[in-house]
Amino acid sequence: MSDSASGPRTLFDKIWSSHLVDRQDDGTCLIYIDRHLVHEVTSPQAFEGLRLAGRKVRHPDATLAVADHNVPTGDRSLGIEDEESRIQVETLARNCAEFGVEMYAMDDPRQGIVHIIGPEQGFTLPGMTIVCGDSHTSTHGAFGALAFGIGTSEVEHVLATQTLIQQPARNMRITVDGDLPAGVTAKDLILAIIGKIGTAGGTGHVIEYAGQAIRDLSMEGRMTVCNMSIEAGARAGLIAPDETTFDYVKGRAMAPKGGRWEQALAFWRTLPSDEGASYDKEVTLATSQIAPQVTWGTSPQDVVPVTGRVPDPATVADEAQRQSMERALDYMGLAAGTPIQDIAVDTVFIGSCTNGRIEDLRQVADLVKGRKVAAGVRAMIVPGSGLVKHQAEEEGLDRVFMDSGFDWREPGCSMCLAMNADKLQPRERCASTSNRNFEGRQGRGGRTHLVSPIMAAAAAITGHLTDVRELV
Amino acid sequence: MEKFTTLTAVAAPLSMINVDTDKIIPKQFLKTIARTGLAKGLFYELRYDEEGKPKEGFVLDQPAYRNAKILVTGKNFGCGSSREHAPWALLDFGIRCVIAPSFGDIFYNNCFKNGILPIALPQEQVDLLMDDADRGANAILTVDLEKQEVTGPDGGTVHFEIDGFRKHCLLNGLDDIALTFQKDDKIDSFEAQRQVSQPWL
Numbered sequence: 001m002s003d004s005a006s007g008p009r010t011l012f013d014k015i016w017s018s019h020l021v022d023r024q025d026d027g028t029c030l031i032y033i034d035r036h037l038v039h040e041v042t043s044p045q046a047f048e049g050l051r052l053a054g055r056k057v058r059h060p061d062a063t064l065a066v067a068d069h070n071v072p073t074g075d076r077s078l079g080i081e082d083e084e085s086r087i088q089v090e091t092l093a094r095n096c097a098e099f100g101v102e103m104y105a106m107d108d109p110r111q112g113i114v115h116i117i118g119p120e121q122g123f124t125l126p127g128m129t130i131v132c133g134d135s136h137t138s139t140h141g142a143f144g145a146l147a148f149g150i151g152t153s154e155v156e157h158v159l160a161t162q163t164l165i166q167q168p169a170r171n172m173r174i175t176v177d178g179d180l181p182a183g184v185t186a187k188d189l190i191l192a193i194i195g196k197i198g199t200a201g202g203t204g205h206v207i208e209y210a211g212q213a214i215r216d217l218s219m220e221g222r223m224t225v226c227n228m229s230i231e232a233g234a235r236a237g238l239i240a241p242d243e244t245t246f247d248y249v250k251g252r253a254m255a256p257k258g259g260r261w262e263q264a265l266a267f268w269r270t271l272p273s274d275e276g277a278s279y280d281k282e283v284t285l286a287t288s289q290i291a292p293q294v295t296w297g298t299s300p301q302d303v304v305p306v307t308g309r310v311p312d313p314a315t316v317a318d319e320a321q322r323q324s325m326e327r328a329l330d331y332m333g334l335a336a337g338t339p340i341q342d343i344a345v346d347t348v349f350i351g352s353c354t355n356g357r358i359e360d361l362r363q364v365a366d367l368v369k370g371r372k373v374a375a376g377v378r379a380m381i382v383p384g385s386g387l388v389k390h391q392a393e394e395e396g397l398d399r400v401f402m403d404s405g406f407d408w409r410e411p412g413c414s415m416c417l418a419m420n421a422d423k424l425q426p427r428e429r430c431a432s433t434s435n436r437n438f439e440g441r442q443g444r445g446g447r448t449h450l451v452s453p454i455m456a457a458a459a460a461i462t463g464h465l466t467d468v469r470e471l472v
Numbered sequence: 473m474e475k476f477t478t479l480t481a482v483a484a485p486l487s488m489i490n491v492d493t494d495k496i497i498p499k500q501f502l503k504t505i506a507r508t509g510l511a512k513g514l515f516y517e518l519r520y521d522e523e524g525k526p527k528e529g530f531v532l533d534q535p536a537y538r539n540a541k542i543l544v545t546g547k548n549f550g551c552g553s554s555r556e557h558a559p560w561a562l563l564d565f566g567i568r569c570v571i572a573p574s575f576g577d578i579f580y581n582n583c584f585k586n587g588i589l590p591i592a593l594p595q596e597q598v599d600l601l602m603d604d605a606d607r608g609a610n611a612i613l614t615v616d617l618e619k620q621e622v623t624g625p626d627g628g629t630v631h632f633e634i635d636g637f638r639k640h641c642l643l644n645g646l647d648d649i650a651l652t653f654q655k656d657d658k659i660d661s662f663e664a665q666r667q668v669s670q671p672w673l
Contacts, residue, residue: 021662022655028637030655032662034673042555044505053649070503084503091505128673135554135578149578151556152507153585153648161652163659167635199490200548203577233551235577256672264672299490320489320546419499426522438494438552440517 008274034128038065040092042133046156047095073409112385122252126241142222144241172205178287183469186221187452191293195303202234231300240272297328312336355433356384373405374463431459475645481541485605492552511564536608550579
């Protein structure tokens with residue numbers, strides 16, 4: 001990163017230096033954390049650590065908690081059936097009460113997936129440092145915030161000190177110019193990027209997404225792109241704040257108001273990378289090259305256009321790579337050379353912190369209106385938060401979904417990672433709008449194909465992976 | 473946190489690339505509210521079938537490797553989810569050192585919080601250590617953090633790089649939070665200055 005105070009700096013450089021509390025001679029930094037999101041899975045041991053050491057939460061006002069991974073997406077009035085899940089959720093409530101941290105309970109209309117509620121509430125703002133014990137914290141980078149996932153020990157450190165010991169990352173820029181073709185969404189864009197640079201393509205770097213195609217994305221589209229930055233191995237993803245960002249943030253519950261708003265705006269406008277700022281790595285992508293994407297394997301980098309085929313391990317020279325591909329095909333129950341559109345699905349999941357927002361749901365509703373879910377397909381739609389659910393119902397989207405035969409659920413992480421009742425049985429095959437297709441991710445032996453919301457909807461209608469452009 | 477100075481132990485070979493943290497510790501084991509007891513979930517789906525019965529052949533279940541304290545593995549080990557349950561599970565099994573060409577960022581950081589030393593070495597050197605680890609009970613490696621060296625069973629030595637501060641903390645078993653509390657006045661003054669420069673926060 002640029003150390004020069006006077007030379008051109010990137011967005012990441014600016015956020016880093018404005019949060020530097022201390023820098024040791026060996027380069028180890030202590031950075032200040034503006035916002036800390038907390039959920040029930042990665043916090044119990046952190047709060048217990050504080051308790052044992054007799055420490056308090058330094059800034060409860062900078063901390064917001066919610067239970068999302070374990071919560072049922074069915075009738076919540078029945079409580080949580082799984083004992084361990086229930087204990088974990090109750091532990092979060094108890095910890096928050098004891099340490100004075102605000103938490104949205106399951107019956108709070110603002111409850112939802114942690115990376116959906118932060119932006120909704122204006123908790124997430126440009127220029128901030130934001131952390132959470134969850135790798136998809138990268139989502140908040142869409143606001144021009146430095147947002148990244150941390151482990152439980154670091155969660156404890158942030159609770160106790162409101163800081164983190166960190167080494168600065170390197171700068172990487174991915175520039176995407178042109179218009180996104182019809183039927184191609186932000187989800188396809190980020191899948192294509194991960195396919196291009198690989199699951200470790202961003203390791204050690206913060207990725208700044210730039211270019212016209214990025215600027216043209218709505219805030220929700222930007223969140224989808226930044227969300228999956230971790231799948232490319234990046235420390236974080238960032239998109240420079242602009243009028244689209246400010247329009248989204250203005251008036252939200254925790255956003256600054258009045259005179260404070262004007263002050264914040266003036267500061268936020270200084271954040272975008274300076275002309276001539278240098279990046280350690282640069283990648284470009286042309287939108288004309290991007291078709292709707294589908295993952296075929298067990299890594300987000302295992303991606304092909306929907307018009308393509310399952311690849312052939314015999315064509316791979318590197319032995320470790322070939323063995324990995326053979327293992328993936330075996331797990332996924334796929335034969336090399338199979339056209340993607342020949343692959344039937346039995347389950348469709350639309351939701352997650354990647355694609356559980358109102359614009360995703362509107363696009364799905366537009367596609368499925370007047371159409372029916374194919375026989376033999378279990379299709380569920382899980383809104384990302386209570387506010388998203390409420391808005392979808394105001395717009396009548398829930399009626400469209402249910403008339404088509406989709407199951408309309410309560411907010412939570414749901415089938416993204418099967419820590420709650422929503423999971424795949426062994427060898428079930430799912431078109432999913434989530435972010436990971438690792439072995440067992442959605443349930444032991446479950447087979448995940450990552451796609452965009454409209455691609456998932458198309459698969460629900462036809463019963464197989466489908467080029468959504470042919471359905472519209 | 474337990475110090476890490478030197479370690480002489482059996483090294484187990486796990487010849488897979490891109491081993492993600494879901495594979496290291498699947499989601500059902502994330503429901504714990506403790507840091508210990510996770511060895512039973514380590515690489516669970518590679519070791520147990522769908523009925524929960526042990527499968528044959530996973531390296532850590534072989535008699536020679538049951539007490540392995542070192543793991544030699546492929547690139548990008550620990551990619552994916554930030555779950556610190558991954559290093560907790562490794563530690564609970566007894567693993568104190570992982571050697572690979574590269575690591576997932578968050579996993580790499582999490583190791584240091586738990587007294588586990590992750591060592592990144594060039595692929596060719598990892599390949600040689602993988603051959604050493606294939607020797608069963610004779611797969612003895614010595615890791616010396618102070619000298620930054622790994623020595624194989626035939627006496628050959630490779631040097632590894634490591635961040636100075638992390639090395640210092642690991643050698644001395646230092647607690648991050650206690651260290652940061654020593655800078656409390658700097659945090660105070662940062663916050664005071666912030667109140668003025670960014671009052672909307």
